[in-house]
Structure formats: C-alpha cells, structure tokens
Amino acid sequence: MKKDASLKNILGLTQEEAAYLLGIERGQWSMYVSGKRNLPLAATEKLAALLKQVQQVKSPSKESQALAKAEQKKLQEQLQQDYLTVQIKQHKVAQQIRTIENKRAECFAALEVAAILEHDNAYPAKNNLANGIRARAVGTLRTHNLYALTELQLKKEQLEMLKNSLEQKMKESKNEL
Incomplete structure (x- = not known):
C-alpha cells in the first residue's frame, strides 16, 4: 500500500x-x-x-504554472471578499454593542429616577409613575441583559481574530504571486 x-x-x-x-x-x-x-x-x-x-523535471510546465497563478489570484480575490465581509459583520456587531450599552445605561438612569420619585414628595402620583418606569427599565434590561452584551463582545473578538488571520493569509498569498 x-x-x-x-x-x-x-x-x-x-x-x-x-x-x-x-x-x-x-x-x-x-x-x-x-x-x-x-x-x-x-x-x-x-x-x-x-x-x-x-x-x-525541475521546473513545472507552463500549464501548471498558469493554473497555479490563476489559483493564487482567485484565492487572493476570495480572501479579499471574506475580509470585507468580516469587516461589515464587525461593524454591525460593534453597532449592536453600542446600542445595548446605551439602552442599559438609559435603563439604569431610569431606575435611579424611579428611586428618586419614590423618596421625594414633590411629585404627585409618584408611585404609579415610579412603578411604570421601573417595569419598563427592568423589562428592557431583561431583553438587553449582560449575557447578550458579553456574547456580542465575544463575537466581536472572534471577528477580529478572523480578520487578522485573513490579513495574514492575504499577505502570504500576495508574496506567492
């Protein structure tokens, strides 16, 4: 064998x-x-x-050289396309992270306002308003929880590593052309 x-x-x-x-x-x-x-x-x-x-045979034939060169060019184009796709995904994930961070900050600020309303006597019907604010903020925090934020941050890190790998492969591929 x-x-x-x-x-x-x-x-x-x-x-x-x-x-x-x-x-x-x-x-x-x-x-x-x-x-x-x-x-x-x-x-x-x-x-x-x-x-x-x-x-x-020391040197490859012209046909095999042409085929290898065409493959290298196609590889370079595909790596370039993958690189652009990763950049777009990375931008979208960064945007999602910013959105979640902003919503979380707004919700925590709303919870602070609800706590102030409960303890301050200057506002009429404060308990109903405070409870409504608290319910909305807690509901939003459940949707945009810390786990979702961490998951997006991990995804961003993965995309960054993939982007770096693609950059390296493109440099190697360019050197072989």
Whole structure:
C-alpha cells in the first residue's frame, strides 16, 4: 500500500490511467501496487522511463504554472471578499454593542429616577409613575441583559481574530504571486 501512495503521489495518475499508459490491465497494475505481482518487462521499462522523466523535471510546465497563478489570484480575490465581509459583520456587531450599552445605561438612569420619585414628595402620583418606569427599565434590561452584551463582545473578538488571520493569509498569498 505504501508503493501505491508514493506512485500515486509521484505520477498523479489513477489506476486506470496508469494501466492504460503502461499498456496493461488495471488488475495487473493493482496487483503490482499491492506487491502481489510484478509488471511485465515492457510495462516495467515504460514505468522506469516515466519515473525518470518525472524526477528529472525541475521546473513545472507552463500549464501548471498558469493554473497555479490563476489559483493564487482567485484565492487572493476570495480572501479579499471574506475580509470585507468580516469587516461589515464587525461593524454591525460593534453597532449592536453600542446600542445595548446605551439602552442599559438609559435603563439604569431610569431606575435611579424611579428611586428618586419614590423618596421625594414633590411629585404627585409618584408611585404609579415610579412603578411604570421601573417595569419598563427592568423589562428592557431583561431583553438587553449582560449575557447578550458579553456574547456580542465575544463575537466581536472572534471577528477580529478572523480578520487578522485573513490579513495574514492575504499577505502570504500576495508574496506567492
């Protein structure tokens, strides 16, 4: 099986392609790869010549170079697109964090006003108003709780790490072009 991996890696051919190239049946190639049979002399000579040529090739062909360059360019474009997407998500999350922080600050301020209304005699119908303010503030704080805020902050940190990774990959990809 080790031969199969190395021959397949060296040649990059399927069993059918290798057998056709060497002029033998696929079963013969399979048996050779598994170590159960030897190849016919003509096939062995063709394989040896092919392996020798593959090992002598120092530079890749123009076709493989063009394909690799096109892949690098496509990778760069995709990384750029992903980077922009992450930036947009990061901006949206930052906006959500600011919104929650503002609402929480407003609710805590409203709770302070409700506490002042309860203890101050200058305002008529203060208890009903204080209870209404308190109920609204507590309800809003339940919706925009500290866990939701922390979750968004963690998401922002994850997006920042992803953004940094994408920046690094784009630099590496640019260097390979």
